[in-house]
Amino acid sequence: MNQPGRPAHTAGANPVAIANGRDSAEEPLIFEQGQEQRCGVDLPALPAYQQRLAGLRRQGKIGLPGLSEPQVVRHYTRLSQKNFSIDGNFYPLGSCTMKHNPRLNEKLARLQGFADLHPMQPIVTVQGALELIDQLAYWLKTLTGMPAVAMSQAAGAQGEFCGMAVIKAALAARGETRTKVLAPESAHGTNPATAAALGFVVESIPANAQGRVDLEVFKAKLGPDVAAIMLTNPNTCGLFERDMLEIAQAIHAAGAYFYCDGANFNAIVGRVRPADLGVDAMHINLHKTFSTPHGGGGPGSGPVVLSAELARFAPLPYVIRDETGFKLVEHGKDAPDSIGRLKGFHGQMGMFIRALAYMLSHGADGLWQVSGDAVLNANYILASLKDVMTASFEGPVMHEALFDDRFLKDTGVTTLDLAKALLDEGIHPMTMYFPLVVHGAMLIEPTETESRETLDTFIATMRRLAEHARSGDVEWFQQAPRHTPLRRLDETLAARHPVLRWTAP
Numbered sequence: 001m002n003q004p005g006r007p008a009h010t011a012g013a014n015p016v017a018i019a020n021g022r023d024s025a026e027e028p029l030i031f032e033q034g035q036e037q038r039c040g041v042d043l044p045a046l047p048a049y050q051q052r053l054a055g056l057r058r059q060g061k062i063g064l065p066g067l068s069e070p071q072v073v074r075h076y077t078r079l080s081q082k083n084f085s086i087d088g089n090f091y092p093l094g095s096c097t098m099k100h101n102p103r104l105n106e107k108l109a110r111l112q113g114f115a116d117l118h119p120m121q122p123i124v125t126v127q128g129a130l131e132l133i134d135q136l137a138y139w140l141k142t143l144t145g146m147p148a149v150a151m152s153q154a155a156g157a158q159g160e161f162c163g164m165a166v167i168k169a170a171l172a173a174r175g176e177t178r179t180k181v182l183a184p185e186s187a188h189g190t191n192p193a194t195a196a197a198l199g200f201v202v203e204s205i206p207a208n209a210q211g212r213v214d215l216e217v218f219k220a221k222l223g224p225d226v227a228a229i230m231l232t233n234p235n236t237c238g239l240f241e242r243d244m245l246e247i248a249q250a251i252h253a254a255g256a257y258f259y260c261d262g263a264n265f266n267a268i269v270g271r272v273r274p275a276d277l278g279v280d281a282m283h284i285n286l287h288k289t290f291s292t293p294h295g296g297g298g299p300g301s302g303p304v305v306l307s308a309e310l311a312r313f314a315p316l317p318y319v320i321r322d323e324t325g326f327k328l329v330e331h332g333k334d335a336p337d338s339i340g341r342l343k344g345f346h347g348q349m350g351m352f353i354r355a356l357a358y359m360l361s362h363g364a365d366g367l368w369q370v371s372g373d374a375v376l377n378a379n380y381i382l383a384s385l386k387d388v389m390t391a392s393f394e395g396p397v398m399h400e401a402l403f404d405d406r407f408l409k410d411t412g413v414t415t416l417d418l419a420k421a422l423l424d425e426g427i428h429p430m431t432m433y434f435p436l437v438v439h440g441a442m443l444i445e446p447t448e449t450e451s452r453e454t455l456d457t458f459i460a461t462m463r464r465l466a467e468h469a470r471s472g473d474v475e476w477f478q479q480a481p482r483h484t485p486l487r488r489l490d491e492t493l494a495a496r497h498p499v500l501r502w503t504a505p
């Protein structure tokens with residue numbers, strides 16, 4: 001996007017980009033680089049049998065760009081180099097858990113027998129794939145202690161939708177229409193959005209001085225109109241909700257359900273079973289806990305574990321096994337209480353393969369170590385920075401450390417400025433301004449996959465930036481980032497006037 005005040009880059013100026021009103025920092029679209037008559041491959045003459053297509057053959061051009069192979073390779077390589085990625089840099093984005101994607105998982109997901117599967121193949125030809133789904137389901141049930149799991153959801157957010165739709169169906173089966181869902185004010189935005197999308201009224205529960213659910217306020221809000229609480233544990237301040245058992249007991253006594261946002265399961269996997277905390281339904285983000293790729297909003301996977309009472313409402317299709325092999329329950333007639341399909345088929349097979357590979361390569365002991373290392377790394381960062389930055393809550397924390405902007409008071413430097421300065425240091429900024437319960441939040445999640453050296457470099461950088469901010473050099477911060485392909489974007493313009501489609505000049 002064009003941005004006022006951005007310095008013009010002249011080295012390697014790209015005539016196509018300049019002709020289109022952009023400077024060379026931007027890679028021209030592949031369509032802008034294409035030539036009408038060029039083709040990167042030599043296609044053979046149409047074989048005779050193609051004539052059978054008769055009148056169905058394409059009559060006109062479909063507007064594909066014509067480029068040589070090197071042009072295509074260079075275009076995509078240049079684009080990939082502009083990306084800030086977990087493979088290139090430290091990426092301590094709190095709440096999002098950007099962790100290394102083991103190459104073993106990638107290799108397994110690309111095996112021909114998996115990669116070339118089609119969801120409409122005859123069932124006898126996909127027994128191995130169904131067994132893999134069944135095994136992953138077994139691990140998820142074992143690790144959470146829950147008796148059932150719905151696998152098809154394409155993301156954590158869709159998992160939430162599934163869990164809450166199941167709860168709504170269970171209430172309807174009881175002949176009840178409860179209208180309210182309680183959600184702590186530190187909740188991920190997808191929680192209230194999910195409840196609202198299902199027609200519930202969302203009521204917020206404030207955090208107490210320790211960053212956890214205010215138990216008294218929560219109890220005061222309980223009543224016959226409350227359908228469920230949606231509670232994230234560990235929560236988005238990186239803290240374990242110590243009153244889980246009491247919350248579960250109170251919500252059940254009110255006849256409502258306990259939905260747990262289990263996105264942060266990576267902090268407790270192998271150590272705590274949500275079933276033992278009284279949870280009725282909980283989604284798990286495979287990308288956060290089991291290292292599947294997290295990018296661009298998908299393809300993701302958000303399985304939902306369910307209590308025995310809620311299991312019959314699970315979405316279709318699901319895998320079952322009898323003495324003749326794996327089978328599918330696909331139709332409402334075989335599962336009359338099911339909420340129906342949330343997705344065309346079983347969900348993201350590629351993510352299932354990667355997640356199971358991660359589980360099997362770590363084993364139960366290894367997963368115990370995963371959560372231990374994630375928590376250790378977050379506390380190392382908290383302990384190393386709390387004298388120069390302001391920690392929002394007393395530690396120890398779980399998988400992420402939350403700071404606010406009190407240490408920037410009267411400096412003129414903002415959380416955003418600090419984040420932009422980090423980009424110049426080759427580090428992806430932490431999550432900013434979330435959770436909303438503290439001012440100018442900086443939520444840092446190192447994950448278990450980072451080495452001590454990487455953490456030390458990050459800590460040294462943050463200390464230097466925090467001290468520089470205190471020196472009052474606002475101008476220096478406001479000029480950051482200086483070394484990225486694009487500098488500060490007009491985010492309001494980008495949000496209000498997104499340019500999503502290229503039109504030929």
Ligand SMILES: Cc1ncc(COP(=O)(O)O)c(C=O)c1O
Binds near residue numbers: 236301
């Ligand atoms: C606490 C929490 N809940 C829900 C979600 C939504 O998950 P997804 O991005 O997979 O839709 C996230 C995202 O990482 C999260 O951190």
